[in-house]
Amino acid sequence: MTVRLEALTIRYGMRTAVDDVTVEFPAGAVGLLGRNGAGKSSILKALLGLVRPSSGRMRILDLPEDATPAAIRARVGYMPERECHLPGLTGFEMVALLGRLSGLPERDSYRRAHEVLYLVGLEEQRYRPVSGYSAGMRQKAKLATALVHDPQVLFLDEPTNGLDPAGREEMLRLVRQLAGELGKSVVLSTHILQDVEAVCTAVVVLEGGKVVAQGPLAELTRTLDRVYHLQVEPATLRLPAVGPGMQMVADGDGRWRALAAATCRPVDVFALVHAAGGNVRSLVLHRRSLEEVFLGAVRGEVEGALSVVRA
């Protein structure tokens, strides 16, 4: 467990941004999904000590619940959503300075600045002013500043904002590397579903300040009533409309869909086709996309039997 929130509520004046949220972020890359205004950034800011929650409890790593913001920030790296840089400084100077403000001695901050800039792929541009960087380079520089003090947990707020496809892919590769090879726990706050699908192993979906779905990505995208897409031969083969625990739908030209119950196994589909006098040329289990999960979750349509917790 990296982060645990218990009955967390955050209010800005009369407006409730986060409403009684209880959630756990496991180690690895976790997606924090939600539409704009869903409460993602508020949760990150509360975790960083920038916003004081109205009620509830938060715990990060093994730090005590009453840990000071400074103690939290020593263990956490934050990549802001907004475009930001330190005016007048080169990439190296910016990362080294922020390393020193995080508490690193001078020599270590310089060494780390070189290392993280190399890691994010800015080694050639590190002595150029950040104000002259492209959007992709600035995002990488922000990631380097989040990494400079070697945090165990990284909060990345919309890291692919404003990036072209190549830049986006590069950023996602870096996030995968951080969560995999380098063993960091990454909380990826975004509204881009493909980013989460590309790098995360678990997801928390927020809507209107509440958690509407959470769990491992593989679990969430597995359907309760499975759909098998199969192709049979001969193409003219006629299958019964109903089989044991499944319903067959003809899509034409030898293609069929088997709408099966959770207990139904692929071998049952094979047996049905054999009994009708044909062979199965291909059989594919259809998985729901994260988009389907997300839209279902925000509409309140998520099936409860899939480790999906309704808030």
Add this chain to the structure above:
Amino acid sequence: MTIYGVGYRPLQVALLSPVRRLWPLVVLEFKSLFRTRWGVVGFLLCLMPQIVSLMVLLARMNVLNFIGHGGPRPPRGMRMPDEALRLDPTAVQFYVEPIMAPNQGLTTMLILTAMVTSRAIAKDRGANALELYWTRGISPLGYFFAKWLGSFLLVGLVTVAMPLLLWLIGVFLAEDWSFFQDTVKFMPRALLGLATFSAVMCYCAITLSAFANSANIASILWCLLLIGSLAVGNMLAGILHQPEFVARLSLWDANMTVANAIAGLPVRASNLNGAMVAVAVTVALLTFLAQRRMRLLEAVG
């Protein structure tokens, strides 16, 4: 040294205390003027009054001789006209007036504070840098203090360190200890007055910078505050025939009156009280406005 494929290795160092973390920010602010060619030119311009004072000092010490003979030094304890005191290295006015007299020091202070201090926080706000700073191990108050200290050290380089240097040069060039004996009585108070004057100016400029949205707006506001209040004070003083209005309405004059009192220069009591109130009100008002804009949520959106 091991070479790592990804150029990244775990960090194992003891982190510095929150106070020591602020020092790089102080240094950054102190050096900010020297990062550009125009900044260096601006700084050299600010040194001009001090260079003129140095020339006068060297001439009075007979190191430079423009007219063939340096002339005898006036007898110790002799009362001299105010204009002559400004050229006498044994008088406190020689060290204080090039910094604090509006006709001599205003340009220097305006260049330094408008180029550095009044831009310090506004330029960070404009680049959204506050979000980067405050998600580190420093607090907004620590950040503000570091910015103020950095700019105060830079301004103090001209307004405090240069007069001190002039005095030390005078002490070393003097033929005997009489120069030291004549000047050591007032120099600590004079330097304290100059430091107070610079510290208050930097504080006002940096608080103004804290609530401005862009560096240029902050610079313009600062110039308007300094010159505008001076102009209004002088105008009202002339119209109403109340000379003390200047010290009460002009930030520069109010600050100068307080600093003069600290430096041991003669100041009218009524003027001093009015000036102290004016400085206190300005500082309080600017602090109130700045602290509203320095809240964490203001910075991180």
